Amino acid sequence: MVKQKILSILVLLMLFQHNSFAQRADRMVIDSLLRLLPTLKADSAKVNLYAELMLAHVYYKPEQGIIYKQTALELAQTLNWKPGIAKIKHRAARLYWRMGDFKNALNYHNEALGLYQQTGNQHAQGRVLIEIGQDYFDNGNLVEAKPALLKALQFNKALGYMDNMAKAYDIINYLYLVQGNVAEATKAAFDYLKLSEQLGDKSSIGNAAYLLASNYQALGNTAEALKYYKQSLQLAVERGDKIDQIDCSRAIGKIYLSEKNFAEAKSYYSPALVLALELGDVQIIANMYVCMGHYYRARGQFSEALANYLASEEAYKSISHKLDLARLYSDIGSVYTSLGKYREANQYFTEAKSLYAGLNSQLSMGDYYSGKEKLDSATGNWSSAYLHYKKYITIRDSTYNKETLQKLVGSQLQFENEKKEAIAKAEQEKKDLLTKEEIKRQRNIRNASFAVLAAVLVFSLIALYQRNKLAKEKKRSDQLLQDKELLLREIHHRVKNNLEVVSSLLALQSAQINDEQTRDAMQESQNRVQSIGIVHQKLYQGANLGAIEMKDYFINLSESILDSFGAEKRVTIECAMERLDVDIDTAVPLGLIVNELLTNTLKYAFPEGQQGKVKIKLHKKNDGVLQLEVSDNGVGKSGITHGTGFGGQLVSLLTQQLSGTMKEEVNDGTKIYFEFKTGKAA
Structure with missing residues (x-):
């Protein structure tokens, strides 16, 4: 149960692409840049202005920002100005990343990295190395993401680029969370906090508090999570940062919603929606309408949920946020299913699948497969429902015992299928035998003895065949039991590991407490957790899983x-x-x-x-x-x-x-x- 909670929270964090605290461009800034653009000569200053204009669109409307790419590149290439070419390719990479086009993002990031190496811009190299790891991570490619991010961190550490190091720790925190390694994630979050304090960056300090809250939320410690989320919210209020206020309020509301505390959830969601409407940022408004949709959906008010979801649809379309739009279509399809409007539900699920296919982001499709399974079940399409449920489970559990779980499911399906085939084959053989016997009974007496002998021989062969088949089925059944025992041992192992994480967090917390009485209480709590952890350790190490x-x-x-x-x-x-x-x-x-x-x-x-x-x-x-x-x-x-x-x-x-x-x-x-x-x- 804890793993399931952990995983659902972590995947959601990854899909937000860890940019809750990044600053969106203000429309007035973009307008001022556009007014200045025609006044500049075709020189390096104009290339720099194009670069700033593209950067301003990353969190505003990236599909509009990418329009300037070709013109800016041609100007920089005409000037034969490599630093300018590198900067434009770098900006294009970030725009593609924001649009969810990770293939183009990686291509342009690598091209920019090569140019920065040629021009000797090491600080920019350090930032691009981090963003390459981020491309892999947001595309769900954790195998490539981890070494890329660790390489980027070492590069920036060696050169002392603290701002780049803070950015790297920010993303590494999420990487470890997705992998289920909450202890390492928390360590990265504390490193991020320390660097942010040294830099005096209040926004990053608030972000670090937000990450610590996320880690506690991943552990199921909602009380501590709420504490740090509210701390981050207070810092945002003090800075007058409405965007961060909205992000923190949304996170707090989500926890209260998961606890069915609808009044508290709405008390944070509603003001956040008002702030979003005041800002006028299309994406933020869309995000808050989605939150309100989740709120009404959780309360079973599906018509109100649908109205809020539909309000965010056009907004996501207008800013080409295909990943957000794909997730939204899955939500709309699920609501239509709950309303009994299966045709409309299927239309939205089809649209969602089409968008996911273009994005090639499998890790984001959990809600789609879960919703499709419910639609198929409601319409009686059981085989399709099972397939979609299986895909949903695979995505949900992709970071926890994936190989063991797939082996278990595969063995069980193979066993059931072969058993059905064996029964069908035996039934058919019996029918064939009865037909042969009926024909033989119609023959003359001279062939009767031969017919009886043939029948006995056929029955003997069938009995032998069935005996062999049952022996094979028993062998497969024994294998299935072994696989289940393996999974049970793995579960005890995971529980023990999670208890060790809790014990480590208690030890970390107690090391920072000066009050002796409180520290003793923390020590006693740590001993209690360890005593339970030893039980689970003995279970998975022992021969008897029940004692x-x-x-x-x-x-x-x-x-x-x-x-x-x-x-x-x-x-x-x-x-x-x-x-x-x-x-x-x-x-x-x-x-x-x-x-x-x-x-x-x-x-x-x-x-x-x-x-x-x-x-x-x-x-x-x-x-x-x-x-x-x-x-x-x-x-x-x-x-x-x-x-x-x-x-x-x-x-x-x-x-x-x-x-x-x-x-x-x-x-x-x-x-x-x-x-x-x-x-x-x-």
Whole structure:
């Protein structure tokens, strides 16, 4: 579930092409450049003006900006001015990138890079290297994007171009998010923030806060995400940057919408739409109408959703944003499906598919395939619905266990198809046999014996054939079970990895906290997360996917807690118990209980560096009751069984969850006993 959330958020971020904070050109700036253009002579100054005019159109109307490319290039080439030719090709590349034409964007970026190398413009080389990586990334080609971006980062680091480095970290953050590596993404975001602060760029500082919010959103921590989004929004308000205010409001509204908090979502969407209309920027207005469409669609108000979607359609057409238009057509098709207007829905899905084909951007087509599957299901076209659903799943899970998942689906389909073919073939053979027998019964008595013999022979052959076929089917079934077990182990592995990420983030956060009490609370939370992570580690490493071997688990847990307190040399922990397998529903609460008891013991039982020993016992009685004992030879102060702290409350709640009882004995140390009526062994 967490992976699915992570992936849906990350793909959406990639499709926005990480330009939420880039400045769009003002119409007045473009008008002033156009007024100045006829007054200039055909020299290098005019080439530079063309370059500025093209740049001003990147975030305004890129399809209009590309019109100046040929004239500007011819002038620069006539002047034989290589820096000017490089600049015009560079601007053309960015215009093509903004239009979603990544093939032309890459071609022009590479040509500009070669010219910048010839003219010795290293700063421009560093920027183009970053933008080449961005071309690959926004086209969904992560294999090429990562090495290109890392190469660009190293190039700019070596030359000390901090502004280029900040841009690189911005995009690398999104790259790691799409790959599911939230820890590396967060590191890149913090590097971006640090550089932005050194540069004194308040806009970039706000952007970095926006990225950190996105990372927390990817982890499912919407509270922290909202905190940083609102921080970024406040910075935008202070700067008077309406565009950034709109972007932050849109992100905040999306979180509230995902939580079904419609009132809060609308409280951010509606002012953002008003700001967009005040700005008069066609794309921003279109984006906000799409958000309002999503809002009404989530509430089941499909007519209102359709009205908002249609309001954004002409806007996207006017600025040639084909990628945005393709996604919009998929949304409109889905709404028409919900309204029962299947013919209109199909028309819009056809338009969306045509646009995607021209863009060659497969990673963006998740909404299209999902919507098409629902339309096919609604119209009874089950085979097509299945194919579209399969494509949707492939895109959704492309960065998580892709090979294993495809192998599993392929094996299952092959197994089902061959099974159907075998049954159909057997039925046909039986029909043929009955026909032959009917003919033989009509023959004379002299051939009767031969007919019976032939029938017995045919039946024997069929039985042998069926036996072989069943053996093959059993083999395929066993393979399918192995594949499913492999997938289950991978799921536990992923959960363990994600818990390690959460633990790392807690450690990172606690390192920045000066208050000792708060830092201790963060440390305890980290230990609790690690205790659960060890459970999932034991599951995917063990032979039995349904149970945990508790002695080995307690040993690993004890070592982890001792390490976190730095108490390995003065405190020993003994697991005085036999091997015992316990199901995961019991193992997780048991692990958390022991974690709390060991934490409490290490904090209070051995003051001032005192040496000590802790003993853990767990065994299962004949009646199925689990008995747990944790004892120490410390100073005899525990109170966890009747404490009011969070740890004591947690132990009490977990004991109740396992239908257990708990008692404490203080005599030459502390002993705590538990009995649990749960505890079925797997």
